[in-house]
Amino acid sequence: MRLLIANPNRTEAITDACATLARAAASPGTEIVPWTNRDGPPVIDSLYSDSMAGRSLARSLVTIAQRVDAVVLAGFGSYGTGAVKEALDIPVIGLPEAAMAFAAPLCHRFVIVTTSPRMIPYTQDLVHALGFAARCAAVRAVGLPPVGKDEPPAPEVVRSLAAEVAAAHASAGADLAILGGSRLSPYAAALRGCTPLVVIEPLACAVALAESLARLGLRQSKAGKFAPPPRPLGEYD
Amino acid sequence: MRLLIANPNRTEAITDACATLARAAASPGTEIVPWTNRDGPPVIDSLYSDSMAGRSLARSLVTIAQRVDAVVLAGFGSYGTGAVKEALDIPVIGLPEAAMAFAAPLCHRFVIVTTSPRMIPYTQDLVHALGFAARCAAVRAVGLPPVGKDEPPAPEVVRSLAAEVAAAHASAGADLAILGGSRLSPYAAALRGCTPLVVIEPLACAVALAESLARLGLRQSKAGKFAPPPRPLGEYD
Amino acid sequence: MRLLIANPNRTEAITDACATLARAAASPGTEIVPWTNRDGPPVIDSLYSDSMAGRSLARSLVTIAQRVDAVVLAGFGSYGTGAVKEALDIPVIGLPEAAMAFAAPLCHRFVIVTTSPRMIPYTQDLVHALGFAARCAAVRAVGLPPVGKDEPPAPEVVRSLAAEVAAAHASAGADLAILGGSRLSPYAAALRGCTPLVVIEPLACAVALAESLARLGLRQSKAGKFAPPPRPLGEYD
Amino acid sequence: MRLLIANPNRTEAITDACATLARAAASPGTEIVPWTNRDGPPVIDSLYSDSMAGRSLARSLVTIAQRVDAVVLAGFGSYGTGAVKEALDIPVIGLPEAAMAFAAPLCHRFVIVTTSPRMIPYTQDLVHALGFAARCAAVRAVGLPPVGKDEPPAPEVVRSLAAEVAAAHASAGADLAILGGSRLSPYAAALRGCTPLVVIEPLACAVALAESLARLGLRQSKAGKFAPPPRPLGEYD
Amino acid sequence: MRLLIANPNRTEAITDACATLARAAASPGTEIVPWTNRDGPPVIDSLYSDSMAGRSLARSLVTIAQRVDAVVLAGFGSYGTGAVKEALDIPVIGLPEAAMAFAAPLCHRFVIVTTSPRMIPYTQDLVHALGFAARCAAVRAVGLPPVGKDEPPAPEVVRSLAAEVAAAHASAGADLAILGGSRLSPYAAALRGCTPLVVIEPLACAVALAESLARLGLRQSKAGKFAPPPRPLGEYD
Amino acid sequence: MRLLIANPNRTEAITDACATLARAAASPGTEIVPWTNRDGPPVIDSLYSDSMAGRSLARSLVTIAQRVDAVVLAGFGSYGTGAVKEALDIPVIGLPEAAMAFAAPLCHRFVIVTTSPRMIPYTQDLVHALGFAARCAAVRAVGLPPVGKDEPPAPEVVRSLAAEVAAAHASAGADLAILGGSRLSPYAAALRGCTPLVVIEPLACAVALAESLARLGLRQSKAGKFAPPPRPLGEYD
Structure with missing residues (x-):
């Protein structure tokens, strides 16, 4: 194939x-x-x-x-x-529809963590348009610098991701996290070591x-x- | 201005x-x-x-x-x-957001009539994305030929529009009709003569x-x- | 007219x-x-x-x-x-339907700030009844004294309004604020100087x-x- | 008491x-x-x-x-x-809140039958405002004449009610009917003889x-x- | 009977x-x-x-x-x-349907307090399935030990319940509390002394x-x- | 595996x-x-x-x-x-969550066809509980006899399924059909020959x-x- x-x-x-x-x-x-x-x-x-x-x-x-x-x-x-x-x-x-389709059977409600605060409304609109709003506990964001600028060291990105995931778990009952951006996908494995939530890498x-x-x-x-x-x-x- | x-x-x-x-x-x-x-x-x-x-x-x-x-x-x-x-x-x-913003205070629930059946899901997605689903009784369509083909005579288009509006009134309680496509706008005045519903011309x-x-x-x-x-x-x- | x-x-x-x-x-x-x-x-x-x-x-x-x-x-x-x-x-x-109709095309989600905490459920019911719940991030309140009692100095009211607006922006992603009460309308201009959000004066x-x-x-x-x-x-x- | x-x-x-x-x-x-x-x-x-x-x-x-x-x-x-x-x-x-509170444990979805077609939107707004929309299959109406005019014979009213109830059962899956108006309450007992649905008399x-x-x-x-x-x-x- | x-x-x-x-x-x-x-x-x-x-x-x-x-x-x-x-x-x-049916006419929005954090999603699903989500401000939990273990002293349980109720009132506007578990029912009377909210004991x-x-x-x-x-x-x- | x-x-x-x-x-x-x-x-x-x-x-x-x-x-x-x-x-x-997860990216709205009319409310509750109501156009049913009774000939079952699918397409805009019951799964291939809609076999x-x-x-x-x-x-x- x-x-x-x-x-x-x-x-x-x-x-x-x-x-x-x-x-x-x-x-x-x-x-x-x-x-x-x-x-x-x-x-x-x-x-x-x-x-x-x-x-x-x-x-x-x-x-x-x-x-x-x-x-x-x-x-x-x-x-x-x-x-x-x-x-x-x-x-x-x-990616969004694949990630949410896989997340649905695995959780009560998921959080999507995106790459920057300004993408939160964009991502909320996606969730809504694809019909998954009933299962989405929250959309949150880390603050990555623009593509092409110096990416922060991986452990720092992972710490930020873990903090957002933990906040969504505590405040909104999310029990699964979706990485909402291709740039975040490479951090999935490391993030899994830092959170009890299931982490979905959409690709x-x-x-x-x-x-x-x-x-x-x-x-x-x-x-x-x-x-x-x-x-x-x-x-x- | x-x-x-x-x-x-x-x-x-x-x-x-x-x-x-x-x-x-x-x-x-x-x-x-x-x-x-x-x-x-x-x-x-x-x-x-x-x-x-x-x-x-x-x-x-x-x-x-x-x-x-x-x-x-x-x-x-x-x-x-x-x-x-x-x-x-x-x-x-x-146009969609202007039409629905004006329709909201004027009706219980509106119908949008679009230009062809295949635009119904497209238009339903628009209504949903703009947050007006609670006020939308139905999306219906006439069947205009492609742009550039022979447009049917105006009275025929108006009759089709009136029929869709009447159906939405009878079956879904719509009390206001929005013309969902620029090509339909010129028929607004004539349509108003054929229906008791308020007709919104979005432009x-x-x-x-x-x-x-x-x-x-x-x-x-x-x-x-x-x-x-x-x-x-x-x-x- | x-x-x-x-x-x-x-x-x-x-x-x-x-x-x-x-x-x-x-x-x-x-x-x-x-x-x-x-x-x-x-x-x-x-x-x-x-x-x-x-x-x-x-x-x-x-x-x-x-x-x-x-x-x-x-x-x-x-x-x-x-x-x-x-x-x-x-x-x-x-006023509520006019304000929300104008707000819809201008924002992602709006906050309504009303005159006292006890008007929050009343205002939530209004939003719901008018069909705009999908676009409302929050309803919040300042605490004006009863009409006829000493109104606080304008700068103090404006500061309270700005604080509620800022809280709705930070906690619920509101990007537009509606003043939910005629008594608040006169403060619109001053409030615009204190917040990056668009401020809607309903009248x-x-x-x-x-x-x-x-x-x-x-x-x-x-x-x-x-x-x-x-x-x-x-x-x- | x-x-x-x-x-x-x-x-x-x-x-x-x-x-x-x-x-x-x-x-x-x-x-x-x-x-x-x-x-x-x-x-x-x-x-x-x-x-x-x-x-x-x-x-x-x-x-x-x-x-x-x-x-x-x-x-x-x-x-x-x-x-x-x-x-x-x-x-x-x-009456509406009592009727819907009692209906909720007894059915999948209820129909409300009201006294005249013009009360349908009024009644839909009531259902929505009271938070029972998720359980309401339909609101329908018979066409009683104005109060004080000659009331049709009881069997005729009951037949009309039964027809609306049957239509809501067939087209919307309603399995319980609420009589939406005090004027309809006296017909509850007779209606129960004409429909397999549970009939709620709100008073x-x-x-x-x-x-x-x-x-x-x-x-x-x-x-x-x-x-x-x-x-x-x-x-x- | x-x-x-x-x-x-x-x-x-x-x-x-x-x-x-x-x-x-x-x-x-x-x-x-x-x-x-x-x-x-x-x-x-x-x-x-x-x-x-x-x-x-x-x-x-x-x-x-x-x-x-x-x-x-x-x-x-x-x-x-x-x-x-x-x-x-x-x-x-x-119990859940009886409690919510009685709560609906008495409040704007209710909170359900359940016996342990892990029952929150279970209870949210109940509320959703029974069609009362529009009236539910929040589901919260105290942390009772397993049945058969030493139950904490009653005043401590009541204090925990009152704290959750107060939090739901402050953060989500709940004005009525439902005790979401038979084990909590015996505390209803004492809890009523510690909160201005109406307390519903479901049984x-x-x-x-x-x-x-x-x-x-x-x-x-x-x-x-x-x-x-x-x-x-x-x-x- | x-x-x-x-x-x-x-x-x-x-x-x-x-x-x-x-x-x-x-x-x-x-x-x-x-x-x-x-x-x-x-x-x-x-x-x-x-x-x-x-x-x-x-x-x-x-x-x-x-x-x-x-x-x-x-x-x-x-x-x-x-x-x-x-x-x-x-x-x-x-099966229901797998079928709906796969259906979501493939359609506007799906219909589920179940085995008997009495399973319609049961299936609607499933759709709702799993959070896919926004994508479900309708739940319909054929009328299979009880398991163990004489199953109707396959072409007859397929004709019934095709009729329900066509009705959901015409009346509710469904563009994909999910077979809602293991007993229906064996008919998927034949049904695909009788409808332009995509047919999902959940297993x-x-x-x-x-x-x-x-x-x-x-x-x-x-x-x-x-x-x-x-x-x-x-x-x-």
């Missing part, structure tokens, strides 16, 4: 990190095909950058996806996820879910919201 | 129709400045075309909006509305709301979701 | 303050017609006083409203708002909304909840 | 019918004290008449209630229920609930929404 | 305490018939013990209930409550509600969720 | 059918270990039978599960699912999800609702 891991931003280092995580999560026999949205923004840290990502992401994937069995959109956001689901006939999975869930769907012959329904657009795709350019 | 009426698609005829409606709704002294998203899709009839519209819309408006007092996004969709609100310091209003509401906000010195909050993106906008290109 | 500003309580000083605010918010050419509910309670600070206000308010407005183009009910409560909408054929707007919004509705020929629907009562109004006396 | 059965409208025939039903439902030793709101409207069939009822209801009950152990507000509406709860220190129960529930609360020493909480108004009640006149 | 008080666990001391409370709450002429689930777990402190209780509870009550007029399930949980309602034709009432409410239903000839509807199982009960053994 | 497929009822034919489906869905290298709840009811077709299943299911699995890597509870119900999650340290997955999803969780080292959180019961399990017997 070939699985496309599509990074919605243009930062190759994030693509590489995602590819590594995806390969670690994939079943034997699954080939991970990384892809970077070269015409996208350097990072998705706002609604504006989200809008900058969607067009080239959707247009490019229409072509590229011919050669794979399923697509994982490797960012914790929205940017054209629905557009790609409409345009393609193979399973398309975003692994999305890889597993995409594999499962492809194997079972399932993909997004074409009988409603994700039916193919009414015109040939080229006419929308 | 100068008000930008930004058509998110590239079809000039729709821009023109919107400009006409906007001028009819505007207060004396308000100048309507129409704008067409030339790099956008011909119509927004799907999630894919929505994604095609957002990038050029947001990028262009950043420049153009320097010369106006408020912006109305003249389509009944999402396509980068939040991005424009983030990027600008003047009021930015979309007029958006013009009035944008004027009011500009006059009162209000605009979207910069203390949360719509704070300026963390980087200079050019870096996201 | 003539706009009735109806104070639901009998305190003339509040009517005067509302008239001043309304004139400042109105468009050129709008005449503000203030009215005081002389048979109402001195203040609406409870469910009991709310019930004392409704009867004379609704009965009087039926007559008075013949001479105006729209009615603004100038209090942040319920007291017969629906009754007046039923009885009249011109737009009738309450200005209600005036602008009522003007817009009257100009666009819209009023509450008569096809459902606000249909005229089944009997001549006099029979209900 | 003495139980006040307060009819919010001025129609003595309804008071009498309520008193008869209340006596049939009361425990041995409970004295039913009927009261008519002589300064209220002849019937509550609209928001306007609801507003006409509240003032005299609340003012009168403050005095009368000194001589009883609990109060039942014998109408299926809102009209000052909260005001009476604030003003009094004995249990005050409205009997309210009598039983008020008796239980009085016996157990419970009444509405004075620690929040129903705390006594801040001023002596006479000052609100 | 004979009322079965069914303790879902096998601890006789709890049965005895419940019987005492039930007798104090019952009307004259009501005979309280206590019953202990001898094949059940010693306590219901988890989902596992809940599952251990249901089978013998449901099977036994089918027989025993032939001799009574109504059944009260005397624990604050779920364990087969629906099964018993299906199997029997007389009213069956659980008393359930006794009163069961008596009322039996007297009024009401029981759970057999037209839906609680219809008799399709096969003779013995076949499920 | 060894996966336990636990049939909550005692009908071996259903266990066998589930094992066959599970083997078809499993990855190479996964061993399917079927298990029948011999002390359970012959079928779970009611709340009563649900209660009959839970005790022996939970007690038995505690022992058996020592020898497997994950557990799938192969019925579309609740019966002790939470108890098993509490008691075990390996992933435990029920396949549960197998894939359980495999994924086991491979990724995830299981239900022990930091909240599913923490081990406070006492040694044997004490609850």
Whole structure:
């Protein structure tokens, strides 16, 4: 099976990190095909950058996806996820929906920890739009510096993550934590050593879910919201 | 006061129709400045075309909006509305939020009639995202042909609209109807002759709301979701 | 255009303050017609006083409203708002619905600050009844003394308001504040100097909304909840 | 125990019918004290008449209630229920809350059948305000003529009620029916013969609930929404 | 009238305490018939013990209930409550639904205080399942030791309860407290001396509600969720 | 990997059918270990039978599960699912949660078709309890005869299923169908030939999800609702 891991931003280092995580999560026999949205923004840290990502992401994937069995959109956001689901006939999975689908059977209520306070409302909107609000205890944030700036040392990031998780556990009864941003995924293993809560790393869930769907012959329904657009795709350019 | 009426698609005829409606709704002294998203899709009839519209819309408006007092996004969709609100310091209003804000005090529950059945889930998601689900009795659709194809004669469109409105009144208790698409706006006056329900034409509401906000010195909050993106906008290109 | 500003309580000083605010918010050419509910309670600070206000308010407005183009009910409560909408054929707007309609496009989630802790449940019920709960982060209160007692110095009230707004921002992510009571309206300008959140003064919004509705020929629907009562109004006396 | 059965409208025939039903439902030793709101409207069939009822209801009950152990507000509406709860220190129960409280343990979802189509939105608002929306399958209506007009023969009313109940069972899965209006209460027994659903007659529930609360020493909480108004009640006149 | 008080666990001391409370709450002429689930777990402190209780509870009550007029399930949980309602034709009432039904008319929003932190999610699920989430401000817990261990002195338990109630009042606006566990019921009277909130002791409410239903000839509807199982009960053994 | 497929009822034919489906869905290298709840009811077709299943299911699995890597509870119900999650340290997955988790990314809103009309409220409660109500368009039912009676010919069952799916598509906008009962699973393939909606067969999803969780080292959180019961399990017997 070939699985496309599509990074919605243009930062190759994030693509590489995602590819590594995806390969670690994939079943034997699954080939991970990384892809970077070269015409996208350097990072998705706002609604504006989200809008900058969607067009080239959707247009490019229409072509590229011919050669794979399923697509994982490797960012914790929205940017054209629905557009790609409409345009393609193979399973398309975003990180937030995969993470919350896997979290639901494992917990009472989850917390999502995102990369910066300004992404909290963005992430709350995602949870709400995907229909998981009844299971979300809280959305919280650490304060990572912008991509490309000096990343703090890993132990410091992990301590911050653990503190937010602990706060959500104490104040809102969260018993599972979702890492809400690709940049946070590499810290999952270390965080698991610092909290009694289950920690969900979304990319692994999305890889597993995409594999499962492809194997079972399932993909997004074409009988409603994700039916193919009414015109040939080229006419929308 | 100068008000930008930004058509998110590239079809000039729709821009023109919107400009006409906007001028009819505007207060004396308000100048309507129409704008067409030339790099956008011909119509927004799907999630894919929505994604095609957002990038050029947001990028262009950043420049153009320097010369106006408020912006109305003249389509009944999402396509980068939040991005424009983030990027600008003047009021930015979309048709759905203006229509529902005006509908709320006037009714028990409203129906939105959109242009084609496939836009029903898209529109339900909009209602939900904007927080008006508690007031929405139903989303229904007529079946307009694609833009550019032969439009049915006006009386036929009006009859279809009236039938959907009557059905929502009878089956879901709707007492107000919102026209959910710029293409439907020109039929508002005729529809009012065929139904006892109040009919909301969203562009007029958006013009009035944008004027009011500009006059009162209000605009979207910069203390949360719509704070300026963390980087200079050019870096996201 | 003539706009009735109806104070639901009998305190003339509040009517005067509302008239001043309304004139400042109105468009050129709008005449503000203030009215005081002389048979109402001195203040609406409870469910009991709310019930004392409704009867004379609704009965009087039926007559008075013949001479105006729209009615603004100038209090942040319920007291017969629906009754007046039923009885009249011109737009009738309450402060809470105007404030929340204007707030919705400008923020992620709003806080309402009301005049005393005991009005918090009353105000929560209002928000819920009007269908805006999904957008309300919190309802909080300052502790104004009863009307007619010594009002604290303005800077002190503003400091209290700013503290509640800041607390709602920090603890619940509110990015916009609504002043939930006519007595708080005069502090709006000063409060804007003390908080990064957008501050909504409801009377200005209600005036602008009522003007817009009257100009666009819209009023509450008569096809459902606000249909005229089944009997001549006099029979209900 | 003495139980006040307060009819919010001025129609003595309804008071009498309520008193008869209340006596049939009361425990041995409970004295039913009927009261008519002589300064209220002849019937509550609209928001306007609801507003006409509240003032005299609340003012009168403050005095009368000194001589009883609990109060039942014998109408299926809102009209000052909260005001009476604030003003009094004995249990005050409205029909809608008693009916829904008794219905909740007995069913999956209930239907409320009200007296006329125009009371459907009014009743939906009641259900929502009292927090029972999650258990309400539907609100439906028969079409009784105005009070004082010729009432249709009982078997015809019962047939209409049974038809609405059957429709709610078939289309919305309702398994219990609440009669939403004092005028419908006398038909409860006959309706039970025509439907497999449990039929709730609200006045009997309210009598039983008020008796239980009085016996157990419970009444509405004075620690929040129903705390006594801040001023002596006479000052609100 | 004979009322079965069914303790879902096998601890006789709890049965005895419940019987005492039930007798104090019952009307004259009501005979309280206590019953202990001898094949059940010693306590219901988890989902596992809940599952251990249901089978013998449901099977036994089918027989025993032939001799009574109504059944009260005397624990604050779920364990087969629906099964018993299906199997029997007389009213069956659980403590949580009785407590919340009585609380609804008496407050704005209630807090439930349960016996240990691990029962908070269990109790939140109960509230949600019974449809009362809109009225529940919070679920909190004291930390009682396991049944059979040394119970702390009563004043200490009461102090802990009062502290949780006060916290829910201050932080979530709760104005009524429900004791969420039979073990807490004996502290109700003392707690009432330490808090301005109304305190609901669920067993008393359930006794009163069961008596009322039996007297009024009401029981759970057999037209839906609680219809008799399709096969003779013995076949499920 | 060894996966336990636990049939909550005692009908071996259903266990066998589930094992066959599970083997078809499993990855190479996964061993399917079927298990029948011999002390359970012959079928779970009611709340009563649900209660009959839970005790022996939970007690038995505690022992058996020592020898497997994950557990799938192969019925579309609740019966002790939470108890098993509490008691075990390996992933435990029920069919409803697996089906809805997989459905969420693939559709706008799903319909669940269950085996008989009386299971509709039971299934609605499941959807609600698991937090997926926002994504559920409808729950509908075919009318299978009791287990053990003559099953109708397969084409007839498929026609009934297709009719319910089509009705949910037309009336509620469902674009994906979940088969809500193990007895329906064998018809999934044939149903796919008769409807444009995506059809989810829950057992396949549960197998894939359980495999994924086991491979990724995830299981239900022990930091909240599913923490081990406070006492040694044997004490609850």
